Amino acid sequence: MKRLLLTYLGCMAVIFILPAALAAISSGDGVRLPAPPSEGGTLPTELNVYFSDEGQTRAIGIEEYVKGVLPAEMPALFAPEAQKAQAVAARTYVYHKYLNYVKDPAAASPAHPDAAVCTDPAHCNAYYSEQQLIQRHGQKWAEEYLAKIRSYADDTAGEILVYDDEPILAVFHAASAGGATEASGDVWARDLPYLVSVKSAGEEAKAGFVSAVSVSRQEFTAKIKESFPNAEFSENSGAWIGERTRTQANHIDTITVGGAEIKGTQIRAMFGLKSTYFDIAVDEKNVTFTVQGAGHGVGMSQYGANHMAENGADYKQILENYYSGAKIVKY
Numbered sequence: 001m002k003r004l005l006l007t008y009l010g011c012m013a014v015i016f017i018l019p020a021a022l023a024a025i026s027s028g029d030g031v032r033l034p035a036p037p038s039e040g041g042t043l044p045t046e047l048n049v050y051f052s053d054e055g056q057t058r059a060i061g062i063e064e065y066v067k068g069v070l071p072a073e074m075p076a077l078f079a080p081e082a083q084k085a086q087a088v089a090a091r092t093y094v095y096h097k098y099l100n101y102v103k104d105p106a107a108a109s110p111a112h113p114d115a116a117v118c119t120d121p122a123h124c125n126a127y128y129s130e131q132q133l134i135q136r137h138g139q140k141w142a143e144e145y146l147a148k149i150r151s152y153a154d155d156t157a158g159e160i161l162v163y164d165d166e167p168i169l170a171v172f173h174a175a176s177a178g179g180a181t182e183a184s185g186d187v188w189a190r191d192l193p194y195l196v197s198v199k200s201a202g203e204e205a206k207a208g209f210v211s212a213v214s215v216s217r218q219e220f221t222a223k224i225k226e227s228f229p230n231a232e233f234s235e236n237s238g239a240w241i242g243e244r245t246r247t248q249a250n251h252i253d254t255i256t257v258g259g260a261e262i263k264g265t266q267i268r269a270m271f272g273l274k275s276t277y278f279d280i281a282v283d284e285k286n287v288t289f290t291v292q293g294a295g296h297g298v299g300m301s302q303y304g305a306n307h308m309a310e311n312g313a314d315y316k317q318i319l320e321n322y323y324s325g326a327k328i329v330k331y
Contacts, residue, residue, distance in 0.1 A: 043160075043167075043331045047098055049127070050112030052120040057112065066091050067153045071133055072126035073172075074302055076145040079309035082302070083152040085318040088328065089300055090125060092160040092170035093117075095331070097124070099167060161319060161326040163194045168326050171195070173295025175203040175303040177277035178250040181322065182297035186247035187265060187276075194326045195298055197248040202307020203293060211274050213289045220287040223270050224257055231258030237282045251276040251297060299323065 049065060050057045069090040074083060094117050101108055101116035112118045119127035134142045161168045169184075169192060176182070181200050185191035203209060215223075221233045233240055242256030252264030264276035275293040282288075300322035308318050316328055 043095055044098070047094070047117075048115040050115040050118035051127075052111075052118050052123075057115045062091065062094065063153060063157055065094060065127065067150045068127040068129055069125045070153055071145070071149050072121070072128040076141070076149060078302070078306045080148075080152060081309035081313060081315045081318060082306040083149065084156050084315035085300065085305050085309075086172070086302065087153045087156045088159050088161060088315065088319060089170040089172050091156070091158075092162075092167050093125060095160055095167040096169050156315065158330045159328050160331055161194075161323055162329050163323075163326045168192075168194050168323060169299075170323065171296070171299035172302060172322075173297055173299065174301070175206040175209060175294045176200045176249070176297050176301040177203065177209075177275055177293030179203075180249040181299065181301055181304075182247060182249045182251060182276075184298050186249070186251070186253060187296050187298050194323045196324050198321060198324060200301045200304035200322075202310075203301060203303045205307065206294060206303045208274075208294070209292060211291045213271055213273055213291065214286045215271065216286055217282070221258070224260070224262075227266070227270065228258070228260040228262065231260040233258045240282055241280055247276075249277075249297060252278060255280070 044062070046059050046061050047065075048057050049060050066087050070083060070087055073090065074086045078086075098116040105113075108114075108116070109118070109123065111120070111123060117124040119125070128136065130142070130146065133146065137145075161170055171184075173181075179199060179201065180197050183191070183197045184195035186197075217237065221231075224231050224233075240258055242259070244255045245253045247253045247264075252267070254261050254263055255267060256262070257267075264278075267273065267278075268276050271289060273289055273291050275291055275295060275297060277293050277297070278289045278291040280287065280289050300318070305318045305322070308321065309315075313321075319326070319328065
């Protein structure tokens with residue numbers, strides 16, 4: 001009887017455990033695909049990162065990676081709860097990139113085909129090692145801030161933001177303009193339910209919140225015509241700038257220049273503007289852009305997060321504000 005019972009239990013274990021084990025293995029290359037965190041799945045504690053300054057890919061622990069992203073992306077003087085929010089966002093971002101990489105390695109960036117993320121801030125997130133931080137800020141700065149910064153990552157260790165059981169694209173930027181963040185669909189033509197326009201205050205605390213870019217009329221018209229050959233500029237410069245449409249957050253969505261309709265994001269890229277929240281003026285010699293804010297405006301505003309923290313919000317409240325409908329889980 002005892003032998004029959006053991007046999008029965010063994011069969012039941014095979015029935016229930018084997019399918020789950022097989023489901024965890026991807027087809028073909030044997031890479032283990034993590035289940036959604038809410039289903040009790042696990043995510044790797046280490047992954048490959050392309051270190052852009054070194055020109056090589058190395059494996060690094062996730063928590064160590066977050067501790068390098070935090071001081072590279074957020075000022076050390078920011079409030080602790082803002083720092084914790086940044087740590088969760090950075091951790092979530094890298095897992096989002098990792099899962100996309102695992103699902104389709106062929107879609108990886110040509111700049112780092114063997115790694116889900118890199119340390120180039122223009123492409124992924126910035127990252128500084130302890131030695132790099134000492135070189136940039138000095139030993140005294142490291143002694144005053146480094147342990148604190150690392151503790152903010154430790155306080156949130158393993159926490160990520162998910163929506164529909166998937167790590168979200170937890171993007172962030174320095175400072176919003178106009179009192180609100182941008183919806184992802186207004187910037188990248190990709191609507192994500194957790195990246196909608198939300199109210200954000202305190203951005204003006206950023207140094208250089210208002211900036212200006214001035215170019216000669218000749219340079220301005222040449223750059224426009226380079227991308228829009230059909231644009232026409234008459235002697236009456238007052239007619240160069242036409243109708244404008246705006247996003248939900250009041251940034252420039254499209255602007256008519258020389259008769260050509262141009263996206264605000266294109267104008268920003270052409271003339272190196274800090275954001276798409278700008279005014280434009282033409283005088284006898286120059287074209288001048290007056291710009292507010294810094295960054296693409298989508299997701300968490302770092303200065304907005306710091307403002308919330310200084311006014312009593314904890315990191316979970318900050319994240320809930322900027323990533324609508326996303327929830328925090330521990331992987």
